[in-house]
Amino acid sequence: MFEKALQGDRRYWAWIIFLLAVMGIGSIFYLLQLVNGLTVTGMTRDVSWGFYIAQFTYMVGVAASAVMLVLPFYLHNAKQFSRMVILGEFMAIAAVIVCLGFIVVDLGQPQRLFNVVLHPTPNSILFWDMIVLNGYLLLNIVIGWSNLHAEHKGLSHPKWVKPLVYLSIVWAVSIHTVTAFLYQGLPGRHYWLTAILAARFLSSAFCSGPAILLILALIAKKVAKYDPGEKAVQTLATIITYAMVINVFFFLLEVFTAFYSDIPGHTHTLAYLFTGLHGAGSLVGWMWVMAVCALLSLVLLIPPQFRQKPELLVPGLILLIAATWIDKGLGLVVGGFIPNPFEGITEYAPTIPEIMISVMIYATGLLILTVLWKIAIGVKKETGSA
Amino acid sequence: MDNNRRTFLKIAGISAALGLSGGIPLSLQAYTPADVEYVPTKGQITGKRWGMVIDTRKFTKPEDFQRVIEACHQTHNVPDIQGNEEIKWIWTDHFEQVFPSSSNPYLAERYEQQDFLLLCNHCNNPPCVRVCPTKATFQRADGIIMMDFHRCIGCRYCMAGCPYGSRSFNFSDPKPYVQNLNPDFPARMRGVVEKCTFCAARLEQGQMPACVEASNGGLIFGDLSDPDSEIRKVLRENFTVRRKVELGTNPCVFYIV
Numbered sequence: 192m193f194e195k196a197l198q199g200d201r202r203y204w205a206w207i208i209f210l211l212a213v214m215g216i217g218s219i220f221y222l223l224q225l226v227n228g229l230t231v232t233g234m235t236r237d238v239s240w241g242f243y244i245a246q247f248t249y250m251v252g253v254a255a256s257a258v259m260l261v262l263p264f265y266l267h268n269a270k271q272f273s274r275m276v277i278l279g280e281f282m283a284i285a286a287v288i289v290c291l292g293f294i295v296v297d298l299g300q301p302q303r304l305f306n307v308v309l310h311p312t313p314n315s316i317l318f319w320d321m322i323v324l325n326g327y328l329l330l331n332i333v334i335g336w337s338n339l340h341a342e343h344k345g346l347s348h349p350k351w352v353k354p355l356v357y358l359s360i361v362w363a364v365s366i367h368t369v370t371a372f373l374y375q376g377l378p379g380r381h382y383w384l385t386a387i388l389a390a391r392f393l394s395s396a397f398c399s400g401p402a403i404l405l406i407l408a409l410i411a412k413k414v415a416k417y418d419p420g421e422k423a424v425q426t427l428a429t430i431i432t433y434a435m436v437i438n439v440f441f442f443l444l445e446v447f448t449a450f451y452s453d454i455p456g457h458t459h460t461l462a463y464l465f466t467g468l469h470g471a472g473s474l475v476g477w478m479w480v481m482a483v484c485a486l487l488s489l490v491l492l493i494p495p496q497f498r499q500k501p502e503l504l505v506p507g508l509i510l511l512i513a514a515t516w517i518d519k520g521l522g523l524v525v526g527g528f529i530p531n532p533f534e535g536i537t538e539y540a541p542t543i544p545e546i547m548i549s550v551m552i553y554a555t556g557l558l559i560l561t562v563l564w565k566i567a568i569g570v571k572k573e574t575g576s577a
Numbered sequence: 578m579d580n581n582r583r584t585f586l587k588i589a590g591i592s593a594a595l596g597l598s599g600g601i602p603l604s605l606q607a608y609t610p611a612d613v614e615y616v617p618t619k620g621q622i623t624g625k626r627w628g629m630v631i632d633t634r635k636f637t638k639p640e641d642f643q644r645v646i647e648a649c650h651q652t653h654n655v656p657d658i659q660g661n662e663e664i665k666w667i668w669t670d671h672f673e674q675v676f677p678s679s680s681n682p683y684l685a686e687r688y689e690q691q692d693f694l695l696l697c698n699h700c701n702n703p704p705c706v707r708v709c710p711t712k713a714t715f716q717r718a719d720g721i722i723m724m725d726f727h728r729c730i731g732c733r734y735c736m737a738g739c740p741y742g743s744r745s746f747n748f749s750d751p752k753p754y755v756q757n758l759n760p761d762f763p764a765r766m767r768g769v770v771e772k773c774t775f776c777a778a779r780l781e782q783g784q785m786p787a788c789v790e791a792s793n794g795g796l797i798f799g800d801l802s803d804p805d806s807e808i809r810k811v812l813r814e815n816f817t818v819r820r821k822v823e824l825g826t827n828p829c830v831f832y833i834v
Contacts, residue, residue: 228748228749228767228768229731229746229767229768230662230749232748234748235661235662236662236663236736236745237742239733239736239737240733240737294732297732297733298730298731298768299729299730299731299732299733299746299747299767299769299770300729300730300731300766303711303728303729303731306710306711306713306728307710307730309711310712310728312709312710312711312712314707315709315710316708317708317710317732317734318710321710373734374737377708377737377738377740378704378740378821378825378826379739379740379741379824380737380740528737531742532740532741532742532821533670533674533675533677533742534673534674534677535674537661
């Protein structure tokens with residue numbers, strides 16, 4: 192099947208070469224970081240996790256989102272997803288690899304990475320995050336590849352895959368729950384110390400991930416002439432809408448708890464993010480853009496007659512992706528560190544090397560996604576399976 | 578031919594599984610809490626539960642703080658890096674930062690102006706140890722929270738976990754920022770976290786912590802589990818407070834204010 196990734200028109204190869212070039216440029220900056228240390232980033236003693244870990248957190252959600260297709264397709268026999276499920280599973284593979292990439296570049300001593308395996312530490316949530324992320328990667332590779340292979344050979348899905356599929360449904364929930372637990376149990380970090388964090392992570396994952404998947408699938412429809420099916424698009428759009436409503440509701444619960452209780456630790460980060468605190472507020476503009484994007488996306492997605500029109504659905508999805516990315520990929524991680532546990536404020540902004548290294552990792556993810564989707568779409572077209 | 582391939586795959590699969598099952602007991606073996614390995618050496622000062630009292634009445638002039646900080650940072654090759662990437666094992670801050678939940682708007686002026694010494698609290702229930710994914714930071718049986726600079730992968734989870742800001746990260750190579758390198762203590766490399774160790778290395782050689790020695794009686798170090806120790810006597814006779822007790826970390830550094 193892999194040969195399908197090696198046959199493509201000029202546009203396909205131009206895109207592959209472009210991604211390789213971006214990865215090449217990014218890797219020069221990563222070399223710079225390897226030589227000089229994390230001092231090339233904007234991180235500090237006070238804001239000790241920054242853009243990398245925030246991107247990792249966002250992409251775990253994207254990886255977990257495949258379950259929004261796998262669950263209805265396998266458990267509720269939602270036939271409309273038959274052309275989409277493989278795209279979701281393969282996007283999960285690319286997304287998990289992006290997550291692992293962000294963790295590796297965030298380490299001060301990346302060559303000691305395997306210490307996590309050599310000295311397994313069950314009391315550390317990071318240990319469990321390693322287990323669930325790698326497990327989910329493996330599950331999706333095995334499930335996606337064997338199902339596609341069977342289809343390629345004209346066979347029905349192998350029986351032994353079924354239990355793995357059910358396992359992957361639970362597992363998808365676990366990857367984002369465990370990632371939320373990384374933050375959720377820390378004393379002195381008020382913004383993260385909330386029992387609803389894991390639920391917030393899941394609700395945002397189940398809208399942002401499928402939204403990205405849907406946009407990419409619509410691009411594939413244009414570029415590769417592979418139609419995921421109108422019914423699949425609309426069902427997924429409905430799922431995305433419900434998840435976003437819950438996501439916004441959960442966020443408002445946090446706002447109520449913080450400001451009605453008026454406990455300083457709980458209000459300070461929200462105040463810093465949305466109004467600025469003691470003259471510092473580099474994320475204020477971003478957070479209001481988030482709020483506007485979130486509301487507009489709901490306006491475009493909630494009325495069925497709006498989201499059934501592609502010209503309104505697509506902007507709705509893009510606004511949703513922007514809102515969830517600002518919330519999780521910028522505000523959540525940095526906000527957890529500002530103000531610090533002593534009410535001190537050290538602002539943070541990613542540096543150019545930090546951004547270029549992040550772009551490198553995203554380009555790697557896109558390359559993996561392109562190749563996997565090329566194979567999947569090639570097989571699907573060849574067998575004519577719908 | 579196909580049959581051969583199948584047989585080969587079967588054998589390969591079984592041997593891989595055997596290899597894995599051999600690996601599991603090995604990795605379980607690796608999971609031995611670090612405090613079990615700790616054996617006191619001869620001539621060292623031993624205690625069951627180390628703690629420290631900071632008598633803030635004895636720190637009045639900037640020199641009182643400077644002497645103590647310099648003694649620590651010189652002993653442990655703590656680099657002098659300015660700005661947001663600074664490394665500090667023992668430092669000072671104002672009352673409201675040190676005791677955020679005990680500060681009030683009508684605080685006596687002497688407290689408002691006064692600086693307080695800060696260092697790792699060597700908590701009984703340390704969040705940094707709980708979160709470390711490699712046991713690079715661990716708690717010894719005598720309560721000291723240690724750092725293994727050679728095992729640390731630089732994930733900085735302990736920095737997110739510590740509610741006292743007691744940990745520093747070597748964003749860059751610290752060696753160029755160390756004046757008068759002390760050859761008896763290792764200098765760190767970039768990409769690892771470091772912190773106060775209650776001078777575990779000096780205790781092993783029968784010496785008191787460097788800061789205590791330099792403090793002219795302002796710092797009292799001793800065994801909290803021994804009712805006859807000097808530190809327990811000081812704690813009996815003075816009212817003391819600890820930082821952020823509401824978090825349940827049970828800090829072992831006490832302040833006489």
